[in-house]
Amino acid sequence: MPVHPKGNKARVLLTSVFGPYAQDDEFGSRAINPMELYHNQVTRAQGGFSLRMFHRSWGIMMIQQNISAPSTVLDFPTLEAFRRELARNTYDIVGISSIIVNVGKVREMCRLVRELSPHSVIVVGGHVAAIPGIAAMIDADYIVRGEGIAWMRRYLGEDAGAPVRHPAIVSGLRTRTLGFRLPERKGSTAATVIPSVGCPMGCNFCTTSAFFGGKGKFINFFESGDELFRVMCQLETTLKVQSFFVMDENFLLHKPRAMRLLECMKAAGKSWELAVFASANAIRKYSMQELVELGVSWLWMGLESPHSSYSKLQGTDTRQLTRELREHGIRVQGSTIVGLEHHTPANIEQEIEYAVSHDTDFHQFMLYTPVPGTPLYQQMEQEGRLLPDVDLADIHGQFQFNFRHAAISREDSQRFLDWAFQRDFERNGPSLYRICRTMLQGWRRYRNYADPRVRERFAREMRKVSLGYSAALWVMEREFRRVNARVSRQIHEVRQEIGQEFGLLSRTSAGLLGPFLWWTHRREERRLAAGKTYEPPTILERRNWTPAS
DSSP: OOOOTTGGGSOEEEEEOOBOOSSOOTTSOOTTSOSOHHHHHTSTTSGGGOOEEEOOOHHHHHHHHTOOSOEEEEESOBHHHHHHHHHHSOOSEEEEEOOGGGHHHHHHHHHHHHHHOTTSEEEEESGGGGSTTHHHHSOOSEEOOSOHHHHHHHHTTSOTTSOOOOOOEESOEEEEETTEEOOOOTTSSOEEEOOEESOTTOOTTOHHHHHTTSTTOOEESOOSHHHHHHHHHHHHHHHOOSEEEEOOTTGGGOHHHHHHHHHHHHHHTOOOEEEEEOOHHHHTTSOHHHHHHHTEEEEEEEOOOTTSOOGGGTTOOHHHHHHHHHHTTOEEEEEEEESOTTOOTTTHHHHHHHHHTTOOSEEEEEEOOOOTTSHHHHHHHHTTOBOTTOOGGGOSSSSOOSBOOSSOOHHHHHHHHHHHHHHHHHHHOOHHHHHHHHHHHHHHHHTTOSOHHHHHHHHHHHHHIIIIIHHHHHHHHHHTTTTOHHHHHHHHHHHHHHHHHHHHHHHHHHHHHHHHHHHHHHHHHHHHHTTOOOOOOOEEEEESOOOOO
8 A cells, every 4th residue: 555645744634424314314314323322222212211422433533643644533524514624624635434324425525525625535434344345336545444543554654553542532422311411521421442443252243343354353452451551541630530431342351451450450549430341251251349340330241042143142141140240230231133043023022022031221122134244244145135225324223124034024123123122111111210220239239348449439320329310210200100100119119219328318309300300301202202303513623733834
């Protein structure tokens, strides 16, 4: 690959695709697939109780932090903001990052670059690069598959193997629930830390694993627990945080690194909270005390059918594991695939009931989907089972099958998926209630624990539960009387227990703030029924920037 003629003096624009996102349009946006991960894939049936937030485009932030060239990150632009940036500034390189569903937006952005900044080199990366034949669909000079930091460094004539510098990333923004937007003050939201990309487990449907090399492959940015600890200390200082969203597809699988991180945390007295991803077999490599002392407070775990063949589940009773994690105050985010090869109309409801019976704090449901670039896609293509004329914008696992299933129709796949979300919500209640219940269990178990870091963490978490969350429980208790009286009673019991534990202030908070949140929740329900959607703000960040002469 040649180096750009200007080397690291080249001016670089790194951009995500343009909005709006939560609507149907000719460029591939879909109302069913908004730019809100939780509301889209986890809590979407929970109405005003849904957890809604936006996540930055972390990939382009990582690239910007690791090049010395003058650069701009333009995140969530409008089409007009993208046009304006190209017109007002001279860029030698325009990098566009996208997922597969937004290929139509990438095509339009490439066209605009050719029109408004014809001298610019166009580089396209992200999962969109995995589409077979992508080079013929868009007018780009380079299409980057896989990790982009090393590629951009090489293109700018820099050391591709230099240590990775981690940007200061706030994990979520504009968080809202019950129709109320949470205040955004420094330190109130977790920092995102990205130790690696890829997943060695290599499930055949996994886009992340396939994109970064497939089964057994991954790229570590930080090999040791010491390196990771230093990065987290930097983020703690910069963002004033004590909680971290660890964006690593199977963080606990790398046990030596995790245990060394724990040693560093203990030595420095760090009372951190970690939200991590891990497979069931990786979790079982640790004792519950090790997980708790490491600060694991939230865990995303695949919960596929017991009849599936995925090795990450073998030999594990996932219902018992989920119950045990929650008893130790670890909130569990389950993830279940709907429409596996063995599913039929006769057994799929039973399989969904099995998933729902885990009673996780959150539960993601996704359709079994052959996404371009994955082994499953290649298999379906070879077997002639891919459905013709399915728009790439509709291949995201939250709508309908894009392949011919042996027993379930495309239309029924959507019906079963929607029912899974609804069933989990009606049977187990709002996720906000479930996390309060789990945090209370953890507090009771560990409030007198020998390690002061652990005591401090649970006390910090419960301060939130005893005030604002207590008021939210007041609302959920009343609203769920119409949905599931049993769950309403359970919410009442948790609220009463919190009141007993934390006294007058907690009970007063519920009584005073509860009616206000009930009003905002009801207002939100009306807005959503009328078609209200949410969009992220446009964000522009420059680094090593000097105006063009």
